[in-house]
Amino acid sequence: MGARFVLGLLWLLHWLPLGAQAGLGRGLGRLLHALAGARRRIALRNIALCFPQQSAAQHEQLAREHFRWLGRSILERGLLWYASPARLRRLIHVEGDVQLAERSERPVMWLVPHFMALDVAGVAVLLFQKRKGISIYQAQSDPVMDAAIRRGRLRLGNAEIFPRDDSGKALFRAIRRGDAFFNLPDMDFGERDAAFVPFFGIPAATLLAPSRLARALDMVVQPVVAETLPGGAGYRVRFMPPWTHFPTDDAHADTAAMNAWIEAEIRALPAQYLWVHKRFKTRPPGEGPLY
Secondary structure: OHHHHHHHHHHHHOOOOHHHHHHHHHHHHHHHHHHOHHHHHHHHHHHHHHOOOOOHHHHHHHHHHHHHHHHHHHHOHHHHHHOOHHHHHHHEEEEEOOOHHHHOOOOEEEEOOOEOOHHHHHHHHHHOOOOOEEEEEOOOOOHHHHHHHHHHHHOOOOEEEEEOOOOOHHHHHHHHOOOEEEEOOOOOOOOOOEEEEEEOOEEEEEEOHHHHHHHHOOOEEEEEEEEEOOOOOOEEEEEOOOOOOOOOOOHHHHHHHHHHHHHHHHHHOHHHEOOOOOOOOOOOOOOOOOO
């Protein structure tokens, strides 16, 4: 019942002008900051760890602003799931070579870190280029919400998502036939297939898969960053030039370089990064918890 109510509300609100949705979303973010104590503490801890040179007041200010963007990203999910392709094309401003995957003779990996407009980047690759896009999907515990998210992400066609707990064989086959892989590289999934490499100077469990997969399947790696613009201005998705230094035969060094790039992008857009995730949950042997 709760999921159906939320989905119905998102559907109703998506008809509003984006500026009105943005105002409501920022209000939702203020409410979440006040009520979601556990997530607020995680965000503050992450921010303090990553920006130790800043004061506690600056950490709090950044956390508050982050929750306002977070509220927008939640409420505007309805826009991405229900708005017409024509409306989405007007709102999503693409920069760079969005059609690289179409022309490439080698399979392409879009490397997309967790900024608030992450799902906008997913919509952009379906709207503005013709190569089939594939990604990995974390199933939701609520079946109604799970079905809605899947419909929302697949409704524009030319896309496929694979459950995270699959063996990976279907994903590999799809990449080998030329599908472009929308890869999210910056979550803490534990020590398995990961290395502790610096992230804001702190060892962070980071998957080695982007480097290993790109090398094994001879992939072109194109970094992509999505940004929510103020008010009703829409979104900016930057498709950057493909990396010439990635992958190499050293997956650990590649992963450290990837984290350094993500860190630089965060410093340019700090409030829109996903601070409510326990990025430093997994610790090296012998090191105590950070949360």
